[in-house]
Amino acid sequence: MRIRLKRMFRRFRLLDMEAEVLLPGHGEKIEMNSLAGSHTSQAVKGGLGIATAAIFLAGEMAGSGVLALPYALLGTGWTGLFLIAMFTVNSLFSGTRLGLCWVMLEERYEEFRGHVRDPYPCIGEKAVGRWGRIVSLVAICITLYGGGCVFIVLIAQLLGSLVGSAGFHLTLCTWMVIVAVCLIPLTWAGTPKDFWPIAVGALLTTVTACIIIIIKVVIDGNELEQKVYPPPTFQGFLKAFGSIMFAFAGASTFPTIQADMKNRSQFNYAAVIAILILFLIYFPMAAGGYFALGELVQDNIVLSMSDGWERVVVEIMLLLHLVSAFPIITNPPAQIFEEILSIPSDFNWKRCVFRSISVLILLFVAESVPSFGAILNLVGASTVTLLTFVFPPFFYMKIADATIGVKGVPERRIPVWERVYCWGLIVIGILGGACATYNAMSDIVATSLSIPCYLIYFSDMFATCLSVPL
Template sequence: MFVIWTSLELNKYFNIHHAASISQNSIMKGKSKVYEVNKPYLSSITLDNGKTLQDDLSGTTSSPHRNEHGIHWAMAAVFIVGDMMGAGMISLPLALGNAGLGPGIAIILLASLFSGYTGIQLGDNWTMLQNRWTEYKQHCRRPYPEMAYRALGPWAKQAVSILLALSQFLIASVLLLMCAENLTTLLNVFFGWHLDFCVFIVALAAALWPLVMLQSPMDFWQLAIISAVSSSLAAGFIIAGSIHDSSACVPSRKLPSLSFTNFSLAYGTIVFAYGGHGAFPTIQHDMKKPQYFNRSVFWSYIFITIVYVAVSTTGLLVYGNSMVDTVIPSIQLKWISQTINVMITLHIFPTIVIVFSPLSQQVEEWFRAPNEFGVKRFLIRTLLLGCSTFLSLSVLKLGVFLDLVGATTITLMTMLLPSVFYLFLQASWKKRQDAIQSGLLSSNSPDDQIAKFSDIVYYTPKMILLFNVLSLTFGFVGGVSSAYSAIKELIGAHQVAPCYVRWFQEGFLGHSNGGSTHCCGEFSNVSYYHDISVCSVRP
């Protein structure tokens, strides 16, 4: 709670500082009220007394943008939980072990602080866009690239469009792979079926096919609730299952060995767990009152951070280095482990639909597809789902693949770009006010000025600038080192033939070695039930 509160206070200080400085400049130059161009943005800042900052400074009244058919901010918080918490959460205990208990918790908290802060910045960026440029109050397919366009220019818009599409595409592929593994384990445990999990990748893609045709998050709010509830229940079961196994596993537990590679890979996993920012602007745009998106981020992050710390700490202290990819197979109480499997699967399945929304809308914009269901939408989204399925069938190293995605595209979308856009947008806004105030620019002139780096240094309060430098440094250094380690690990790892190659070699039936449980202990041979036949053969 402290880390999110800190980011909100810094953000609040930033907004009030800028508005107050503008008001002061106006008074010093003989103006009796804030000039007109300030009013839209000032109306988006709500003070503790319930008045907007514009009302407080100038005594006027304005109405923030409202989307009468949009979702409530509490529902937006549910969307954030459903979008973020689940797939990354079940890998956090292993990531915590790779980083070390103390340093690992520190990384989780820092990632929460900085990604929560950048989430708030994304919300403020979109509120500013809607108030400075009225066209954004209508339906917008790609709000994230529009931020890049207004902050840095047309080149940034195209670059971010490609990056956003790639990021959401890779996330969807990871989730599809993880969901297939969960279903394979379920059938193995309860029915003794040893079907190749590649078959389930194709089956899941077929089930997702009609759902990815939905237009926006407003069209599948029920799925967001299912996703958030199921992942929350899964977190509780993980903690309960770990406590159940502690009497047998803790005496023989061995923590993972520490190394630079393991430590940097942990960063990628942790950032992946906080990597929902690509969908944030889409969720905010569909809110009834988009200016309240900060509330959604605040409460969802408090809940997510508490869950992440509890799950990762409990899993590591009980199972140590016996975990492989995720904590689920290490839980030895069968009904709990498989209930978690079901809950995580229920989480991942709708999350894939949520993740596909900004990806699909971006690609449809490139191909000028109409904003309603038709042949173009059907073909584009079918092709995207097919490509994601093909990637999942090709890349079978789940853990390393997850780390690589977290270290590259998600680090950019979550830890770096929101702050860059925020600093440039705020500086260009303040620079424009100064130009209007000095008579160099008319208030009716197009709002198309792009700030320079020197403008950011000049116009940004030093405390806010320092905090953003720390946030960007954390994201950049961690992302580069984690990406390097993930690529090195991926190249050096034992290669597994893609699914479609193995289908030709072995058929559709898989081969089972031992049980389905990753037994605990230094040598993965300790069973709570004193029956090593349930233990799986580790790779």
């Protein structure tokens, strides 16, 4: 009896507190059901804090893309540094708009106040309808699974280089198989909050590797008698567009990480911190590699370093980062497909089987197009551009406009300057992304396609069988 009285007292006290809370900037009171749901979303048990979320964002984004930035400047010259600065600002704006989209959905729809496994597609569906969900799903899967292919190729390259220096040599195709098998168990974790230590390790190893790379390439560059800087070209700008966009490919994971935060309304603080960290990594890396080596820089800056302990340490650091970040970037599309396939969110054998098969499919794609730069440019120019430049401002405007005149929901009136900025990003994203995608596909067809390893293996095996006398 005493327990029941205490519970009733607490309920009346909570309802009394809720009735006195006013909408920000309004004179009307929030409906009690709405506030109760909002309160639930503000305190997710075991959720991420601002600092942890920022580390997740930075650790996931600062990966393989940073290694291609010095090479991207070959086609743009020093003006490519302005592209990096511009994309940094635009990515920050887009990321914060995505965060506001999710806050607005929580304010209006009760079903989004708990845990949601596919937040970005939900934003797209509430913004423009069913097609927004479908297009977002396709773009996210191509982007993040494409990033997974890049990771498999890059890990295999680094591992082959490390082991090769010790006198043990295997083909790149063989290393990719070994890498994929080793990565499979890491993908079995549930959501980002389940493996937050991995994000910390991913960021620390990246920062350490980038510092060593910058110092080493500058020292190597000082020993060159002459440095040649190719003149900028239009095609070079298109390649740089795709490469730099891939370096900011984490926008599609923003809502997933925001959904795991204790207080989702504070996501914008985490996004600002993460993007600033990225800029402090990207700008010196691009400038140092380009100006130190000139035309000698390769699409993977690590391959441009001279042999020595510095290169070994960098390769180890990058290996640790890539292995740590792989489960982070493949987690959002995995959660989306698991929701579609009705796979339970707790740890179970169905999740393990599905994610294992997903990694094997990525291995097949990586074996088919084993080019780090080719996959990176294509994904960066196409789906990354959509998810970072086009969808966030468009969805934000649609969702914000839909709050006007709705009772019990805070109105979000977009200023004229912000609306102009949003449409500018959309136009730049569509035009630049289309041109860069066409250029990337042309490069793949012209230079990157070769006979896949598995076809060579089966052809050799078939030839061997034919040569055996009956």
